[in-house]
Amino acid sequence: MARIRFYQVCIFVALLAGAAVAARRETPSILFESNYGERLESGTPEVSLWWASSGWKVSQDRVVPKRSGRSLWVELAQNEREAAQLVVRPHRALTGFTAAASPLMGPQGSQIPASCVEVLRVRYVHVERPSDGWGVAAPWPDPLPPFKEPISLAAEQNQPLWIRVYAPKGTPPGIYEGTIQLNAEGFAAETPLRVRVYGFELPDRATCTSAFGFNASTVYQYHGLADPVDQRLVLDKYWASFRDHRITPYCSTPGITPSVSWTTRSPEQCAGLRPEDARLLQENALTPVIDWAAWDREMQRTFDTFHFNSFRLGIPGITAGDYQGFPAGSRGYDLAFNAYGHAVQEHLRETGFLDEAYVYWYDEPAKADYPLVMNGFRQLKAAVPDITLMLTEQVDPELIGGPNLWCPLISYYKHDIAEERRKAGDRFWWYVCTVPKQPFPGLFTDHPGTDLRVWLWMTWKYGIEGILIWHSNLWTTGMAYPDEPQNPYEDTMSWMTGYGTKPGEKRPWGNGDGRFMYPPEIAGDARPPHPVLDGPVDSIRWEMLRDGVEDYEYLVMLKKTINQAGGTLSERQRAYYKTLLEVPVEIAADPRTYTKDPSPIERQRSRIARVIEKLLQQ
Structure with missing residues (x-):
């Protein structure tokens, strides 16, 4: 797992409460930003309605915007998901509140069915200890549970709804219109939703490689699953969430290994x-016989069904x-080790998985570890x-000639050195984990909503091919919670394990670190009354990662369509289109300087989409 060896930095920052408070005074938390959003005309005197981009983290206390609008607006390609936030702010308490979407009607009778418009509830988790100076002790939005039953809404408190639209493959391009129907006791409203579908389709499999840790045993524990059939059913629902967010786990075959x-x-x-080699091989069991059948079936199934693009x-x-009974440095040792490696490599070549494989055998070595590495x-x-050999470390002269895939922390990436390699x-x-903290983008609940989306624009900017995060469902740690599992809805901090941490000791990594999915709400304490067969609860940060991966795909498609257009473009057209392949400084000037406002990202994405659409029509 990718845990930074100098974790003391994290502890130092977290414990300096006075310094953190002072920093927050100087740099107000993004949670308190109010210069965004539009009041909707569909609101009533008793219930204000407004909407905002999915890239904002809406506080419970944010006032209703003064600027007005008529509808929610979403733009997306075919085979893409995109969201907007509909914020309900009642001026009296509401009971029995529900929300549902209508079908979206488009050009010449075409339709996006209501099943492709999900209405999720934005839930808040209380941050008690900020991850860094950008955070603040307050409720922060993150989990996105589905509506299971009517809910109650408090007066003068925002309740955002996450309106997630999927445009299926083959959806005709154009404008689609529908409504979000809101109902409660004594209240009803219909809010218009307008969607633009572009005339191109995103591929099922992401071009940007990803590698995220995941623990299936934690899922089984929280869901209360003992039956292998139930485990398989629920695991596939987690894999579907990975697929829908265009992220790949380290391993899609937990519990299934070649024998x-x-x-x-x-x-x-x-x-x-x-x-001498012949004698050793005839007298000793140094030749592996590997049964791949079960592993091959599961690999083929998960890669075909969920479109993963790498595996550890x-x-x-x-x-x-x-x-195999021979000491290191002996000929018998080398014969056995090399025979096993050769057998694995050639099998992957035969089955078509060689290019997706990477060996990640050592994590974040200290200088003293370099000779061993x-x-x-x-x-x-x-x-x-x-086979690709990966190391989570920055380029160092002593390591050159070892890995052929470097994966440094974003704060340690040096572009000039990378270009030489x-x-x-x-x-x-490259990767993020409990560090770096501000001013870098991070994976924390109490960071700007744009962080993980901008990270993918930076990934494109620096010619980086993939992203890695050490965990995706870190719901508890045995050190901080030795007696009973942590409830991630009630305690949003990810607590340290290892590094000398003692049972019962709570040392912070950061809010939401390694946690992009939540268990179903009924299973939040890992003591459900019955086996829970629902899938995971997504998070805002998980959604932002998906948007970033899709933005990266837009850039890949733009580059490809420019090249395919060839001589049909004038020099002026080609020059302009190529400028769109550059990441504007308004989005990211460098890894420390990036937008906390999603508007520059959305504007650039729209420009790119229109050019792709235009070039494909030529």
Whole structure:
């Protein structure tokens, strides 16, 4: 897992409460921003209605905007999801509140069915200890549970609704119109929803590679699942959430691994080998026999169904003291290790999974670990020369020649150094975790809504091919909660485990760190009254990641359509279109300087979409 070795920075920042408060005085939290949104005409004297971009985190106390509008507005491509927020602010308490969407009617009788317009409830989690100086102790919006039953709304308090639209493949381009119907005891309203569908389709599989940690056992624990059939059913619902957010887990086959046995070789099988190697292979079980059947089936199923684009490959025995009974450095050790690696590599080549595999065997090495790490990479290069070797570390001269895929923290990425390594054939991902804190974009609940979306624009800006986050369903840690599991709805902090943490000790990593999905509300305390077969509750940050990956895809498609247009473009057209491939400074000038307002992102995305549409029509 990607846990930063110098976690003391996090603790230091978190414990300096006075300094954090002072920083918040100097830089007001984004939660209190009020210069956005539009009041809707469909509101009543008793219930104000307004709407905002999905990129804002709406506080419960945010006043109704003065600027007015007539409808919610969403733009998206075919096979894309996009959301807007409809904010309900009653001036008296409401009971029995429900919300539902109508079908969206489009050009020439075309329709987006109501089932493609989800209405989710924005739930707040109370931040008690801010992640950094950008946070504040207050309720922050994050979980997006579905409506299970009518709810009550408090007077003079915002209740945002997350209106998530999906335009299926083949949806005719144009403007679609429908309504969101709101009802409560003594109240009813219909709010117009307008959607523009562009004339191009996003691919099922994301171009930007992703690698996110996930713990299936935690899901089974919280959902109260013991039956393997139930476990499989629910796990697929989590994989569907990964698919719908265009994110890939480290491993899509939890609990299913190839089985390995070892055997000797016959003299005929050793023909042409060095005499000593032939003797060792005939006298010792140094040749692996691998049963791939169950693993192959599950890999093919999950990649075909959920469109994943990478997987973490384990190679046992790296830098081990002995292997198949032979000590490190011996010929028997090397024969067995290399035979296993070769068998794995060639099987992946035959099944078409070689390019998706990466070996991530060591995490964030300290300087003192570098010799061991390089020894491991030398082993791997001999055994699996065609498989990607990844390391969560910044480029260091002592590590060059080891990994061919570098994955530094965003705060440690140096573009000039990366460009030199690219010339040598190396590639780059990058990651965030409990650090860096402000002024970098992060994964925290109490950070600006734009953070994770902007991260993908930065990813494009610097020619980075993938993103990594160490966990996605960190709902509890055994150190902070040794006796009973944490309820992530009630305690939004992600607490440290390892690094000398003692049972019962609470040392903060950051609010929401490693937690992009929540268990169903009924399973929040991991003690449901019965097995819960519902899927996960998404989060605003999970949605922003998806939007960022889709923005990245827009840029990929723009580059491709410009190239395909070839000589049909004038020099002036080509020059203008190529400027759209550059990330404007208004979105991200560098990893520390980026927009906290989603408007610049949305404007640039619209420009790109219109050009893609235009070029495809030529």
